[in-house]
Amino acid sequence: xxxxxxxxxAVVAFALLVGLWExxxxxxxxxxxxxxxxxxxxxxxxxxxxxxxTVLARLGEPEVAGAAAQRTVGEAVxxxxxxxLGLALGGLVIGGxxxxxxxxxxxRFGLLERAVLPYVVLSQTVPLIAIAPLVAGWGGKIAIxxxxxxxxxxxxxxxxxxxxxxxxxxxxxxxxxPRRADVELFRALACGWWTTxxxxxxxxxxxxxxxxxxxxxAAAVVGAIVAEISTGTRGGVGRxxxxxxxxxxxxxxxxxxxxxxxxVLGLVAAAAVGLLDLxxxxxxxxxx
Amino acid sequence: xxxxxxxxxxxxxxxxxxxxxxxxxxxVGAGEFVSLIGPSGCGKSTLLRVVAxxxxxxxxxxxxxxxxxSQARLDQDYGIAFQQAGLLEWRTVAENVELPLQVxxxxxxxxxxxxxxxxxxxxxxxxxxxxxxxxxxxMQQRVAIARALAPSPSLLLMDEPFGxxxxxxxxxxxxxxxxxxxxxxxxxxxxxxxxxxxVVLSDRVVVMSPRPGRITEIVPGRRPGTGTELAPxxxxxxxxxxxxxxAITDVREALRKGHE
Numbered sequence: 001x002x003x004x005x006x007x008x009x010a011v012v013a014f015a016l017l018v019g020l021w022e023x024x025x026x027x028x029x030x031x032x033x034x035x036x037x038x039x040x041x042x043x044x045x046x047x048x049x050x051x052x053x054t055v056l057a058r059l060g061e062p063e064v065a066g067a068a069a070q071r072t073v074g075e076a077v078x079x080x081x082x083x084x085l086g087l088a089l090g091g092l093v094i095g096g097x098x099x100x101x102x103x104x105x106x107x108r109f110g111l112l113e114r115a116v117l118p119y120v121v122l123s124q125t126v127p128l129i130a131i132a133p134l135v136a137g138w139g140g141k142i143a144i145x146x147x148x149x150x151x152x153x154x155x156x157x158x159x160x161x162x163x164x165x166x167x168x169x170x171x172x173x174x175x176x177x178p179r180r181a182d183v184e185l186f187r188a189l190a191c192g193w194w195t196t197x198x199x200x201x202x203x204x205x206x207x208x209x210x211x212x213x214x215x216x217x218a219a220a221v222v223g224a225i226v227a228e229i230s231t232g233t234r235g236g237v238g239r240x241x242x243x244x245x246x247x248x249x250x251x252x253x254x255x256x257x258x259x260x261x262x263x264v265l266g267l268v269a270a271a272a273v274g275l276l277d278l279x280x281x282x283x284x285x286x287x288x
Numbered sequence: 289x290x291x292x293x294x295x296x297x298x299x300x301x302x303x304x305x306x307x308x309x310x311x312x313x314x315x316v317g318a319g320e321f322v323s324l325i326g327p328s329g330c331g332k333s334t335l336l337r338v339v340a341x342x343x344x345x346x347x348x349x350x351x352x353x354x355x356x357x358s359q360a361r362l363d364q365d366y367g368i369a370f371q372q373a374g375l376l377e378w379r380t381v382a383e384n385v386e387l388p389l390q391v392x393x394x395x396x397x398x399x400x401x402x403x404x405x406x407x408x409x410x411x412x413x414x415x416x417x418x419x420x421x422x423x424x425x426x427m428q429q430r431v432a433i434a435r436a437l438a439p440s441p442s443l444l445l446m447d448e449p450f451g452x453x454x455x456x457x458x459x460x461x462x463x464x465x466x467x468x469x470x471x472x473x474x475x476x477x478x479x480x481x482x483x484x485x486x487v488v489l490s491d492r493v494v495v496m497s498p499r500p501g502r503i504t505e506i507v508p509g510r511r512p513g514t515g516t517e518l519a520p521x522x523x524x525x526x527x528x529x530x531x532x533x534x535a536i537t538d539v540r541e542a543l544r545k546g547h548e
Binding site for chain 2: 179181182184186187188189190191195199200203204206282283
């Protein structure tokens, strides 16, 4: 019931956004609104803000106008989004494992928490744009198991770099969330560290972990797109955004199809986490 | 028979230093119900935790079922219940009762059977598949007691288990506890703030004084029906008897003496 309502409100929100877009086009002047020399609202002509239906129609047309044999824009965006989704998923898995291992270590050894946690936080203050070329540069110099470093590997590594943080922090909070009395009960039951982890700490960490995974999934997608752009990796939706934006003056609706593709990618990631949420609802208690 | 608990000259000094326990000498016989009572900070909870091996004494000897406390903990010779029921909310009531058996590898079928038996004993059979959150405070505490009894321990350690309950529920739970301990024959070490509760439940009431935590006096309690079948009205009869009020006065005077 709550699920249905959540889905319905998502549809309504999307419809509102489309309505607002078309309303702005209909009501505001084509040249935008300026006060003095400062433009406060953007231009709304078809070149700057194409109609929603023009963008959707563009999806079915060939990527380069007039070339009939080529794939359509929709196919290009879909294949780019799938490619990026794969990289983001890889980043999420790598980041998730790394974050979980770090959190376990920090929960087990207080010394490790004091030593590592500041660096974990520090890692997120370095701008993504700054590390992307670094990763690509370092990666180009190494080979793993004889396999040369691929450009997409850099994208996955950068994506995981963003994804590991919420997981590490969320898992640490979750693993240390059981009340003292619960921990003592397990001690009184003569349970070792492992049994306490499996029967108490892990189930208790689920309510903290689910929002963390949701954040990490979104961060992995954003990280993958931005990394594709800043490392110049081909094949993904990030590259399409840049490519299409360069010809935006002549073909404005095509750029929006790529942005639409990126947005749908984010929604797919969020929906996947929603399914995980559903599967773990038994453990989804209130956070005390 | 081996006494359930033997404490010889037990000291506990917390860093500070705070002398929480000073020269505690106490023996709890098999099947005996002993209450620890005293003002806040008198070390009664610390004493219970020392017996449970959740706290290490700084001096003296602790033996539980004739073994060192740590060995007794590993052998699951005691069951424990705290003031907060402390049920795991992602488990059903029955699964909570099964927990002590599950973590020690008891096969599923046997755990099920034992949980059903214990839930019947505490009168919660129809709630076996409920979540702890759906139960009242008193019912949750009954589940916690069933859980503590799951490995059939010879000793039950209880730290103010009824402290958070209202008076009516509390009296009903006391009668329940007397019936259950009568049926299982387990010894009980019971920490409480309530004088009437200590008197009606216990064979002996141990009165403690604070800073340093010492035993001031041991007053005989009025536990009904020891060794015999407990009739439903027995507990009520005790609560209205003259001997009950005399014992309450004795405990109260012992408590006051500890303060002087």
